[in-house]
Amino acid sequence: MTSTVLFYLLSVVSIVFALGVLFNPNPIFSALYLVLTMIGMSLMFFNLEAYFIGGVQLIVYAGAVTVLFVMVLMLFDLKKEKQAFTKGLFSSLLKYFSAGALLFMISGASLMSMGLMTEGAEKAEPITTKQLAALLFTDYFFAFEVLGIILLVVAIGAVTISRIRGGTHAK
Amino acid sequence: MLSSMMMEVGLGHYLFVGAAIFIIGMLTVLMRKNVIVILMGIELMLNAVNLTIVSFSHFSNNVNGQILAFFVMTIAAAEAGVGLALAVTVFKKFKDVKISFFEHLRG
Amino acid sequence: MGSDIFEISVNAVKIVALFLLMVQIVPLLVWVERRGSAFIQNRFGPNRVGPLGLTQLLADAVKFIFKEEFIPEKGRAFIFYAAPVVALLPATLAFVSLPLSAPVNVETFEMFGQSWGPYTFQFQGFDFGLGIVYVLGVSSLATYSMLMAGWSSSNKFSLFGGLRASAQMISYELALGLSIVGILILYGTFDFKTMIAAQQGALSFHFFGEMVTIPFLPNWGIFYQPLGAVLFLVAVFAESNRLPFDLPEAESELVAGYHTEYGGMKFNMFFIGEYGHMLVASALMAIFYFGGYNIPFVTPEQLSGFLEGFGYVGTTNSLMTSFLLHLCMFLKILFFLWVFIWVRWTLPRFRYDQLMDLGWKTMLPWALANTIITAIVVFVMRM
Structure with a gap:
């Protein structure tokens, strides 16, 4: 409830x-x-x-x-932006219409396919963090490591990009 | 029929909310001119996907879904970092952050 | 969660009481801060109004309430009003999830011609079983109040204060999160109560498969994680924007930072928020590194057995035990609050680049090293 x-x-x-x-x-x-x-x-x-x-x-x-x-x-x-939205009446109407159509299609598809989904095992207890951690450091360990490398690359990349042409720390 | 559907919140309800927020995020990307607001739209979309994944994981009692959501979150944070760095660079040159300025990026 | 009237009403009272505890400790802390700073700087401090200047707080409160309201002309009124409220929320939400004492067991009793079954009341607002993750998540929302206040004041000093605050808090959140990973590895849980239960008695640990006990030291986290404790303390100072990390409101550079334009009760709410952060930080320090509500060398069972010797049994015994443990917890919290005040009036302020260098180039590597070493040591020792 x-x-x-x-x-x-x-x-x-x-x-x-x-x-x-x-x-x-x-x-x-x-x-x-x-x-x-x-x-x-x-x-x-x-x-x-x-x-x-x-x-x-x-x-x-x-x-x-x-x-x-x-x-x-x-x-x-x-x-405050004078032109916050893209111009063009027709194109924005098209965008709204296609977004609405997409929402309709997604919800229709999920409603129709609801019957296909088999109910999992009876709800035992909620998934604990320990289970998550065990899975993360065994089955998904490679993905986890790759994620670490991606984050490192992103950190270096972001610093490099924002330091182009001077920046606040320029000597 | 309808009232029983309203009372018992199942997977379908969560999927619908996820879809709605995804569509709103998509419209934000399509409609706005400001680069940072467009990035916000992308964050909304990723969040909606996360909601879908976690609700699947909850209703089928499967741990893997939550791990997927965890990965999505990390990637989203990284993506936001890079996007904002790009926006800062564009702002330094043009004093504004409209998406059309990205046409001038080359080489 | 309870289902009958008695349990629900006790839980409701508990949540209100925890909030009032947090809000009511602020005037006392202000008094301690002013008298303490006077003591450190060899002055008198407020001593005219009431005994020891204690009623100065009431006078201050009256002044705060009757002060004229002021909104900057070009400011954003809604955000300007919302910012102080947002400042109060994170500390409150974090504080109610901290366990302040052992649970109280109430046995079956008769009231209003009914018998009310046995209950267990946690000395804690609520419990997700998520512990520190929840506290970190909620307290990271504190940045918004500063950003909102800084931006909506339409004042350059305020804006710079807000920006400095957010950059500082994001930077130190990393060091804060990493410094407690060592403790999390050690106790293998996010949950505060399990951590506290692991810190009972005298210092004893696995040393290559053997149990080693050192009888003259309490079993506190700081003896396992000294580096982590130091890093955590520093990061927490930065997170609560206290000197030497109060760059967001550095008065010699930014007038008063993000709350330059605020006066009266709205300013006071920022103040309460800051003290709330200090309170949460002190409680976390006590829980992680100083045994939480445990009295050193004494387990709660021993305490309750001791009280039984005086003829206290059942509900009274449990209440007394809880109360004594709560007192112990509060002494620890008060000690750390005094450390906050002590440091504020002792150390000068950092320069901004020094602050960033400390966060990124010193604390982050040390916290990472602490994590790795703890992981290896825990793995080797437990083999």
């Missing part, structure tokens, strides 16, 4: 805030809406009993990635 109420509350909140990201012409407000969406999604993960993923979502998305967005936007100090 609680999880049902929570699901409706959180899904409405997440979708409304996501719409805020889309429609607010000021990028900083978009970023702040994005934070709220992320928090809503992380609570949704808690509701799905994926506690570790929810916590990581809070740390990584809400705590780091979106802070970067907000920070960069404030650093630029952009004024």
Whole structure:
């Protein structure tokens, strides 16, 4: 019962805030809406009993990635954009229409294929972090290592890109 | 029929929410001009995919889904870092971050 | 989670009490800070209003409430109002998930002509079984209040303060997260209560398959993780924006940083948020490295047995044990709060590049080294 109420509350909140990201012409407000969406999604993960993923979502998305967005936007100090959206009535109508068609198709497809999915084993207990860790360091160990290398490359790359043409630390 | 569907939240409900947020993210990418807002749209899409994966994992009682979501999150963070670095570079040159400025990147 | 009225009402009271505990400790800390700074700098400090200047706080509160409201003309009113509220949230949410004492067992009793079954009340707001991950996640949201305050004030000093704050917090979050990995490997859990339970009694550990016991030291995390403890303390100072890391509000450079434009109660809420962070940080320090609510060398069972010797049994015994352990926890927390104040009035402020160098070039490598060495040592010793 609680999880049902929570699901409706959180899904409405997440979708409304996501719409805020889309429609607010000021990028900083978009970023702040994005934070709220992320928090809503992380609570949704808690509701799905994926506690570790929810916590990581809070740390990584809400705590780091979106802070970067907000920070960069404030650093630029952009004024309210006169032209936040792309031009052209016909093309935007086309975009909205195709997005709606895609949503319709996805939800229709998932409804139709619901019967195909066999129910898993009876719900025992929620997946613990220990199980996750054991799997991560055995079956997925190679992927985990590659991920580490990717992060290293990305860190070096980001520093290099943003230091081009001077930057704040230029001698 | 309808009320019983409303009361019992199953996989389909979560999939629909995931799809809706994905579509909103896609529209953000399509409609906005600001590079950083476009990156936000990409984050929204990745998050929606994560929600789908985690709900599949929850309803089929499978651990692998959560690991996949974990990987997606890491990659999304990395992608945001690089994207923002690019945006900073573009801003230094043009004093604005419209997506059309990326036409001038070459060589 | 409880299902009957008694349990639900006790849980509700508990959550309110924890919040009030956090909010009410702030005026006392302000008093300690002012008197302490005066003591360190060889002055008197507030000593006119009431005994030892204690009622100065009431006078301050009255002043805060009656101050004129002010919004910058070009500012964003909604965000300007929202920022102080957001400043309060993370510390509160983090604090309610910390266990402050051993659980209280209530035996069956009669009330209102009904019998109420046995209960166990955790001395903790709620428990996801997620422990430190949740605390880190929630407290990383604190950056937004500073960014929002800095941006909505439409003041250059405020904006720079907010930007500095966010850069600093992102940088030190890495060091903070890595410095506790050693503790996580050691105890093999995210959960605070399991960690605290592992720190009972005298220092004893596996040494190549044999149990070694050192009777004159308590079984505290700091003896296993001295480097981790130092790194954690420094990172926590940076996260709560206290001197020597208070670059976001460096008054000689930025007037008052992100809260330049704030006055009255709104300013006070930033203040409460900062002290809330200190409180959470002190509690985490106590839990990870100083045995949590354990009294050194005494396990909770021994304590409750000792109390039984005085004729306290059943519910009373459990309550007394919990209370004594809570007192012990609070003494530890108060000690670390005093360390925060002590350091603030002792060390000068960093320069910004020094701050970044410390975070990225010193603390991060040391934290990584600590992680790797701990992993190897734990693996070898337990063989």
